[in-house]
Amino acid sequence: MLMVEGLAIGVLGGVALAWSMGYSHFGTDGIPMAGLKVTPVHAVLLLSMGSLALLACLGRRAAFIFSALTACGWAVLTVVCALKVAQHEPGVLGFDLRDSLLYGALSAYNLVTACCLAPFKSHGV
DSSP states (O other): OHHHHHHEEEEEEEEHHHHHHHOGGGGGOEETTTTEEEOOOHHHHHHHHHHHHHHTOOOOHHHHHHHHHHHHOOOOOOOHHHHHHHOOTTTTTTTHHOOOOOOOHHHHHEEEEEEEEHHOOOOOO
16 A cells, blocks of 8 residues: 555656756646646655655555554644635745545545554454
């Protein structure tokens, strides 16, 4: 599950970063990609989190810790993004409503991944 997430957001971030560097006429609003307006800082965030997700696949414990932490991180980013959208202040990440949906979906996905990887102890019956 983490490999799919890592590849998806890593590729999205990498392509968006390369595209924003090659076509600087989009400005601070970001470039339209996959229904989002991706700024260079947003692209770096996606690329780095995708890379870390792929590295977390190396072990079950690392995957669990990464999933739990990123579920919380994406949830915080969802709330911050929603507040920035309500205040009409996009900031350096170019927050808009679609970003809130992306971050919320990533938070839920990582929460499910963490629950699937959670260590549990069987009580012998």
